[in-house]
Amino acid sequence: MTTEGQSQARPVVEIAGVSKVFDGRAQRATRVEALVGIDLSIAAGEFVSLIGPSGCGKSTLLRLIGDLTPPTSGTITVNGKPAERARRDRDYGMVFQAPILFDWRTVQGNVELPLEISGASKAQRQQRAMEHLRLVELSDFAGHYPWQLSGGMQQRVAIARALAVDPALLLMDEPFGALDEMTRERMNLELLKIWERTETTIVFVTHSIAEAVFLSTRVVVMSPRPGRISSIIDIDLPRERNVETRELEQYFHLVTAVREALRGDERSGGSPDEDGDDIAARRVAAEGLSG
Amino acid sequence: MGRSASARRRLRPLVGFLTVFVVLLIAWEAVKFIGGDTWHIENVLGTGATFDHDPPLKFAFATDIKLPHIWAIAGEFGNQDAVGDTTVTRLLRAALFTLRNAAIGFALGSTIGMLLAILLVHVRFLERAILPLVVASQTIPIIAIAPLIVIGLKADWFGVAIVSTYLTFFPVTIAALRGLRAFDPRAMELMRSYAASKWAILGKLRLPASRPYLFTGFRIAAPAAVVGSIVGELPSLIQDGLARQIITGMQYYSLNAEYLWATIVVSSLLGIGVYLLVAGVENWVLRHERRPEAAAA
Numbered sequence: 001m002t003t004e005g006q007s008q009a010r011p012v013v014e015i016a017g018v019s020k021v022f023d024g025r026a027q028r029a030t031r032v033e034a035l036v037g038i039d040l041s042i043a044a045g046e047f048v049s050l051i052g053p054s055g056c057g058k059s060t061l062l063r064l065i066g067d068l069t070p071p072t073s074g075t076i077t078v079n080g081k082p083a084e085r086a087r088r089d090r091d092y093g094m095v096f097q098a099p100i101l102f103d104w105r106t107v108q109g110n111v112e113l114p115l116e117i118s119g120a121s122k123a124q125r126q127q128r129a130m131e132h133l134r135l136v137e138l139s140d141f142a143g144h145y146p147w148q149l150s151g152g153m154q155q156r157v158a159i160a161r162a163l164a165v166d167p168a169l170l171l172m173d174e175p176f177g178a179l180d181e182m183t184r185e186r187m188n189l190e191l192l193k194i195w196e197r198t199e200t201t202i203v204f205v206t207h208s209i210a211e212a213v214f215l216s217t218r219v220v221v222m223s224p225r226p227g228r229i230s231s232i233i234d235i236d237l238p239r240e241r242n243v244e245t246r247e248l249e250q251y252f253h254l255v256t257a258v259r260e261a262l263r264g265d266e267r268s269g270g271s272p273d274e275d276g277d278d279i280a281a282r283r284v285a286a287e288g289l290s291g
Numbered sequence: 292m293g294r295s296a297s298a299r300r301r302l303r304p305l306v307g308f309l310t311v312f313v314v315l316l317i318a319w320e321a322v323k324f325i326g327g328d329t330w331h332i333e334n335v336l337g338t339g340a341t342f343d344h345d346p347p348l349k350f351a352f353a354t355d356i357k358l359p360h361i362w363a364i365a366g367e368f369g370n371q372d373a374v375g376d377t378t379v380t381r382l383l384r385a386a387l388f389t390l391r392n393a394a395i396g397f398a399l400g401s402t403i404g405m406l407l408a409i410l411l412v413h414v415r416f417l418e419r420a421i422l423p424l425v426v427a428s429q430t431i432p433i434i435a436i437a438p439l440i441v442i443g444l445k446a447d448w449f450g451v452a453i454v455s456t457y458l459t460f461f462p463v464t465i466a467a468l469r470g471l472r473a474f475d476p477r478a479m480e481l482m483r484s485y486a487a488s489k490w491a492i493l494g495k496l497r498l499p500a501s502r503p504y505l506f507t508g509f510r511i512a513a514p515a516a517v518v519g520s521i522v523g524e525l526p527s528l529i530q531d532g533l534a535r536q537i538i539t540g541m542q543y544y545s546l547n548a549e550y551l552w553a554t555i556v557v558s559s560l561l562g563i564g565v566y567l568l569v570a571g572v573e574n575w576v577l578r579h580e581r582r583p584e585a586a587a588a
Binding site for chain 2: 066068087088089090092093094096098100102103104113114116117118145147
């Protein structure tokens with residue numbers, strides 16, 4: 001790892017005055033202010049979690065960083081370039097809640113997909129794919145087809161695929177949300193190992209307070225209607241984390257701090273029951289397709 | 292143990308088909324037994340016995356001319372003509388000729404259908420402009436179109452193949468149009484995150500995802516290609532294909548009804564054969580994938 005002081009100097013993600021409004025095309029009434037006045041800077045090597053109730057725009061924020069949807073106003077810089085340029089330069093890898101593996105490709109073929117698209121040679125693709133499958137401990141399954149793997153294994157393939165191009169930034173949208181608690185905790189440990197070995201910057205969207213505190217160097221707490229950042233909590237746990245980390249007193253304090261930050265938002269009008277975030281994200285998906 | 296169980300499972304549809312087939316043959320003869328012409332069979336199954344039966348009823352459609360006995364149709368295959376050819380060799384030779392033109396038509400039609408679908412998927416306004424014409428093209432009876440095509444292109448095998456193409460491209464276009472849009476929308480997001488070009492999206496997502504749909508189109512198109520080939524041979528007066536044999540069968544129907552039935556048997560076997568061939572290729576190509584429900588049809 002580079003030293004903390006150096007990495008702080010170069011932000012990988014720089015978000016300034018960003019807002020995102022979803023306009024219902026037919027009626028004004030469906031206009032949703034998904035995000036307002038977002039400012040956030042993420043340094044190289046950081047692990048930043050975005051947490052908040054449904055409707056707070058955390059997924060939308062991640063999609064803005066990845067240029068999967070454009071902001072209504074403000075600027076987003078990734079690796080020192082506009083977000084769109086960074087996407088075209090393939091500066092980031094993305095992991096979604098579903099693994100989205102291609103049925104007709106083997107595990108290795110799936111990991112090679114982004115390498116094929118970026119024009120890597122065959123030898124290079126094979127070597128990189130195998131290297132990253134080893135990283136997620138799936139090299140024995142290179143020749144399997146996705147349906148032969150469990151949900152957790154499929155998600156690990158998706159992570160290997162995102163890392164295969166050696167991105168400076170890894171964007172993860174509730175990647176373990178669909179997994180059971182046991183698998184999720186194991187995946188958390190594995191993700192930390194990967195983060196350590198690859199030295200990537202990770203932006204991680206989650207619903208889980210425990211997960212956010214356990215994984216992150218910083219937790220960004222968001223609140224809904226309109227979606228905004230309500231507080232940022234530094235997670236000053238030791239960098240090396242393991243099963244015992246979850247039993248540290250400091251860990252409990254931080255979990256409590258995040259929980260209170262979230263509860264503060266609820267009092268100020270956020271309702272965790274509404275799925276505005278998901279609706280917004282789906283609308284963006286539809287927009288992206290027609291565009 | 293497990294292997295023989297899976298083999299048995301694979302044989303089950305075949306057993307079902309054979310059962311239905313035998314039931315149909317029995318029903319056929321049962322109708323003749325009740326309402327056909329007088330039965331007179333010498334040397335029943337090689338026993339030397341003679342069987343005579345006078346059906347109690349008279350159905351107009353069940354006479355020996357309109358509905359020959361199954362064994363009479365089967366026997367027709369062994370009859371020799373003046374040159375010494377048996378009916379079966381003559382019909383198989385004709386079927387092979389028809390199959391060749393159908394195969395060329397199928398290949399051309401599938402290619403055109405896929406290219407058209409790829410174009411229409413990418414250029415939205417063209418879809419609205421061209422698709423109605425594509426649909427309209429299929430409402431014109433092929434009998435009316437075939438002479439125009441065949442005579443316009445000189446009456447040879449190529450014109451015949453083009454008639455076959457005309458019947459083939461439509462189901463492939465429709466299936467491909469749907470298939471090229473059948474990808475998981477989240478996969479499209481993934482491709483966007485890779486900054487994938489339109490070509491990469493086509494080659495790595497749209498086309499592979501469309502395959503189950505495409506094969507459904509191919510399964511409809513393959514027998515249609517055989518029909519197109521036969522219909523195309525009619526106005527061209529080509530002597531080598533099944534159409535000539537069907538016309539012969541029609542001309543001599545009142546003298547030798549079994550001949551027309553024999554050509555019908557061979558034509559339909561050809562259609563079933565190409566269908567099974569496509570289905571076999573489909574199973575091989577998609578062998579690694581769990582088949583989506585849509586493809587199971």
